[in-house]
Amino acid sequence: MEKARFYAPDDGGVCCLLCPHHCFIKEGGRGKCGSRECREGHLFALSYGKPCSIAIDPVEKKPLNRFLPGTFCLSLSCTGCNLSCRWCQNSSISQVKAGEVEEMRLSPEEVVEICLGRGLPSIAYTYTEPLTWWEYMYDIAVLAHEHGLKNILVSAAYVEKEPLLSLLPYVDAANIDIKAMDESIYRKWCGASLSPVLDNIIAMKDAGVHLELTNLLVTGVNDSSEMISRLCEWLSENGFLATPLHFSRFFPRYRMKDSSTTPVKTLAMAREIALSYGIKDVLLGNI
Ligand code: SF4
Ligand code: SF4
Structure with missing residues (x-):
């Protein structure tokens, strides 16, 4: 253990x-x-060395569109998340406890061997919240760098500063999901808070990590023009105009099965708003 x-x-x-x-x-x-x-x-x-999910994905699926484009990555996940988003698309593995779903046994060495054996250039820590299985991710990431592989973090970035800064030298790229530029949405819908997330995004940029950001537009929660504008304003004021921004389409899932899919016109509106703030690289996902 x-x-x-x-x-x-x-x-x-x-x-x-x-x-x-x-x-x-x-x-x-x-x-x-x-x-x-x-x-x-x-x-x-508890989940050290016990991934519940492993797959090979196009790196664009993370989503990362400007990092090793056209390549595939080894995607790895253990159970658990420190947020509880009511729309979680991966709740069957994120909202369960370690040991409640089938788990494999894979040492960090074996993960790196699989990646090298398949000729993949990168490992993505993804699907759930990798920062809650920090120790396993860290040990794999260190070993991956020793073998010339890249590490990709897909996360909501709700973590303390010390573990984040210890990990960042081994993180080459990250996609961070910003739920909304609104404290009450974080509290009510996700069981977390906004300000540590924003601080951590700035820390990642300062550390030179290739960063892309995602905002899932959830119907009736964070999809108003005012909410999208607030996000874009913060990004423009904090030096993220050149950071790729993904607006992603929501499909009813988990505790929001009665909600409706994000209309494509809402995504188009979000893109227009982001461009009007000077954000240069705006992408639409899940459409
Ligand atoms: S403080 Fe520790 S145990 Fe609690 S949710 Fe965060 S990572 Fe998990
Ligand atoms: S942060 Fe991601 S994995 Fe965790 S509950 Fe929210 S959507 Fe699900």
Whole structure:
């Protein structure tokens, strides 16, 4: 069992310091993400070496359109997420606890061997929230660099500064999903908060990571022209005019099955708004 990094003893249990939730976890309990457990006063990363999903994807599917275009990547995922978006498209693996779905056994060495054996140039940590299986991702990412492979992070970027900065030297590209430029949407619909996400996006840009951003336009939640304008305004004011921005179409899923698919005209409107703010590279996804 792999001991977690980033925690401290706290009042008969532990406090996990990996993400801003700072879960207090009693003996035998788990944090919100379902994959970190306290045993005998220590925190353990339960899904280390146990991916629940592995596939080969075009890199454009991450989505990354300006990083190694035309290539394929090894996509890897373990269970768990520290957000709880009601529209999650991968809830069957993100909103379950470690051990609740079928898991493989793959060491970091074996993951890198698969990637090299298939002639793939990159590994994508994706589908769920890879930052909640930080230890496994980190160990693979270090090894991947030693073998000349690139690492791709697909994430909502809700993580503490220290683990993020420790990981960034090994991250070559990232697609970060910004849910909305609105604190109340983060709280009500995703169980998280906005400001750490924005700080982390800036930290990634400053670290020289190839960054692309995604905004899933969810019907009736974040698809108003005012909400889209707020996002574009923040991007233009914070030096992201050259960062590719993906507006993605929502399909009813998980706890929003009664909602409706994003109309294509809403995506077109979002694109027009982004261009009017001077964002240079605006892409529409899931259409
Ligand atoms: S990573 Fe998981 S256990 Fe740790 S603070 Fe975040 S939600 Fe809680
Ligand atoms: S951050 Fe992504 S994986 Fe996690 S709940 Fe939200 S949509 Fe699902």
